[in-house]
Amino acid sequence: MAFTWTRNHILGLADWQGEEYRTLLQTASSFREVLSRRTKKVPALQGQVVTNLFFEPSTRTRSSFELAAKRLSADVLNFAPGSSSLTKGETILDTALTYVAMGTDIFVIRHERAGVPDTIAAEMDRLESGVSILNAGDGQHEHPSQALLDLFTLCCLLDDEHPRLELLEGKKIAIVGDILHSRVARSNIWSLTAAGAEVHLAGPPTLLPKYFEAFDRGDRPGKLFLHWELEPALEKADFVMTLRLQKERMTANLLPSLREYHQRFGITRQRLKMCNSGARVLHPGPVNRGVEISSDLMDDPRFSLISQQVTSGVAVRMALLYLIGNLKQEAG
Numbered sequence: 001m002a003f004t005w006t007r008n009h010i011l012g013l014a015d016w017q018g019e020e021y022r023t024l025l026q027t028a029s030s031f032r033e034v035l036s037r038r039t040k041k042v043p044a045l046q047g048q049v050v051t052n053l054f055f056e057p058s059t060r061t062r063s064s065f066e067l068a069a070k071r072l073s074a075d076v077l078n079f080a081p082g083s084s085s086l087t088k089g090e091t092i093l094d095t096a097l098t099y100v101a102m103g104t105d106i107f108v109i110r111h112e113r114a115g116v117p118d119t120i121a122a123e124m125d126r127l128e129s130g131v132s133i134l135n136a137g138d139g140q141h142e143h144p145s146q147a148l149l150d151l152f153t154l155c156c157l158l159d160d161e162h163p164r165l166e167l168l169e170g171k172k173i174a175i176v177g178d179i180l181h182s183r184v185a186r187s188n189i190w191s192l193t194a195a196g197a198e199v200h201l202a203g204p205p206t207l208l209p210k211y212f213e214a215f216d217r218g219d220r221p222g223k224l225f226l227h228w229e230l231e232p233a234l235e236k237a238d239f240v241m242t243l244r245l246q247k248e249r250m251t252a253n254l255l256p257s258l259r260e261y262h263q264r265f266g267i268t269r270q271r272l273k274m275c276n277s278g279a280r281v282l283h284p285g286p287v288n289r290g291v292e293i294s295s296d297l298m299d300d301p302r303f304s305l306i307s308q309q310v311t312s313g314v315a316v317r318m319a320l321l322y323l324i325g326n327l328k329q330e331a332g
């Protein structure tokens with residue numbers, strides 16, 4: 001029987017099922033085709049309002065959600081906290097309710113505190129508003145659309161015509177750096193192990209706590225490994241995902257120096273030689289050039305997938321908005 005999409009909020013990937021990833025990849029693939037046409041717009045969300053509520057800085061996530069919504073013909077509102085009535089003491093919830101009163105159908109929310117999108121989603125459900133929440137990154141919790149665009153980028157690289165989940169089965173993927181503070185790492189652990197990949201986390205002990213072992217719940221085909229040295233993670237890896245040191249989230253001095261960090265965990269062309277031939281490097285951005293990745297490697301299109309990740313972001317976010325928006329059209 002064909003799978004039917006029923007998820008109304010996208011808060012995280014911890015409980016996503018294989019069929020949801022498959023539907024997302026197929027839908028993103030169709031929108032990638034739309035984006036290759038001369039007219040890159042479809043009327044799918046005409047009449048719906050998408051409101052970007054970003055309480056934390058963003059370049060690519062906010063702009064690509066905006067572009068994705070516009071490509072689907074939705075109306076888009078962009079909230080800017082610094083010039084909003086938050087500065088007069090209005091609460092986050094009252095801010096959200098104000099936008100609901102203007103007709104918002106979908107909120108895209110980023111906040112420095114984990115759980116804010118969940119709280120607003122619970123309130124939207126309690127009020128039976130029918131409004132959906134898309135988490136665009138909450139504290140150290142999850143960044144689902146980032147992990148989905150990473151998944152789409154990898155699957156497209158392995159089979160551009162038919163990007164599908166199974167392509168990652170048995171692939172070795174190293175995630176390197178500041179795992180502790182990374183919502184990108186957390187969401188990617190869920191999606192990549194759901195795809196059957198071997199995920200190898202690597203970082204200094206201060207940035208890779210042992211409790212990450214608990215992310216291997218044994219309920220998905222892939223496996224998770226932890227390393228406090230770089231080499232075992234990179235050895236014969238197919239892909240390397242580097243992560244930014246999230247200085248804004250570091251409350252203590254967790255690193256000796258950026259230079260020493262680069263020497264021990266920075267990804268360079270030389271180090272990439274430890275991986276399988278043809279290995280590629282990802283980074284969610286923004287990048288600290290010369291810290292987690294050398295500048296020349298970042299700019300080398302033979303190895304770096306960074307710009308493909310950004311490009312994939314538009315099709316993947318169109319797919320997310322479409323799948324959710326469609327539920328409203330069916331209901332309404």
Ligand SMILES: N[C@@H](CC(=O)O)C(=O)O
Nearest residue numbers: 137143184244284285286
């Ligand atoms: N942009 C990503 C990664 C990062 O900032 O390092 C995030 O918001 O989580």
Ligand SMILES: NC(=O)OP(=O)(O)O
Nearest residue numbers: 058059060061284285
């Ligand atoms: N990758 C990512 O989320 O980037 P921004 O913080 O620029 O949105």
